[in-house]
Amino acid sequence: MKQLMVQATALCALALPAHADLTVMSWGGAYERSQVEAYNKPFTAATGTAVTMTSADNPAGPIKSMVDAGNVTVDVVDLEFTDAVRLCDEGVLEEIDAATLPPAPDGTPAAEDFLPGALTDCAVASMIFATVYGFDATKFPDRQPSTIADLFDLEGFPGKRGLRKGPKINLEIALMADGVPAAEVYKVLATDEGLDRAFAKLDTIKPQIVWWEAGAQPPQLLADGEVAMTTAYNGRLFSAIVSEGKPFRIVWDGQVQEYDLFAVPKGAPNRDAAMEYIRFATGTEPLAAQTKWIAYGPTRKSSIPLVGLYEDGKTEMKPLLPTSQDNMTNALQSSHDFWVDHETEITERFTTWLSR
Missing domain, CATH: 3.40.190.10 (Periplasmic binding protein-like II)
Known part of the structure; x- marks a missing residue:
């Protein structure tokens, strides 16, 4: 939890201006719940910004429609890799500077800490x-x-x-x-x-x-x-x-x-806070914390050693991840x-x- 506290302190120190609650579009179910527990609740505790979830069978379609119509009601969207790259190419998503992402606890830059292909021009992978x-x-x-x-x-x-x-x-x-x-x-x-x-x-x-x-x-x-x-x-x-x-x-x-990635649609009501959410959620500790609620692999090398038990307190998660050697x-x-x-x-x- 030390890294998570460091991130929270850093976010508080930014003194972000007041803004409306963030809306994150994801996929529902157990996956969405893992995001609420690992990302949203700690982010709200760190910034005071509440996070509302909405879901779709595939968020790529609704986001494209919103941007095309000029009526975007979502701040952060969770996308599959192919959709993230395609929507970026089509100008639907904001660019994300990898240099602004938090380094690993040992100081390794994010670009070196994330797994190959996890960072794109407009999206940051959170899990495999x-x-x-x-x-x-x-x-x-x-x-x-x-x-x-x-x-x-x-x-x-x-x-x-x-x-x-x-x-x-x-x-x-x-x-x-x-x-x-x-x-x-x-x-x-x-x-x-x-x-x-x-x-x-x-x-x-x-x-x-x-x-x-x-x-x-x-x-x-x-x-x-x-x-x-x-x-x-x-x-x-x-x-x-x-x-x-x-x-x-x-x-x-x-x-x-496959990777799932966070992105910010063009015209997001709270663009700056959305970028801050992504920087927070894709830090070393939150990515490892997500595995407490679901068996998806974190996309940072520094997160792997921190993977522990499922929320039941007894199920070892490392062997149950897609990236387990077995x-x-x-x-x-x-x-x-x-x-x-x-x-x-x-x-x-x-x-x-x-x-x-």
């Missing part, structure tokens, strides 16, 4: 999440799924499959399930043959797919028995297992990792560059495939 797949252990009492290939094995593991509606992630896991090593996925997917191969693999389970769009849906689909397995954000499955006692299991093989055997880092180059045509093909 993974799309994994989970299953209801009661559905498979004899032999349980353990590889990404098992998600596509309807004969060995019968039942409906939940997938997020869209091509991203689904094409990558389809190739890994078809035997492509994680390190070669985007090389293969960039070819016509590789794209055909990915869609052909999805074809093998298409009649059994239940599509989801919001992060809260996959655990509910499992709990309701609507699917036997589903892709999901690892933090959502973790919360269902640890906090709610659901009989679910997570399969880390074939996980796809979970990285066949992990894929989502490629922003690939999706920038190919998203339009692949999405068109996916939409056509979906309608057939």
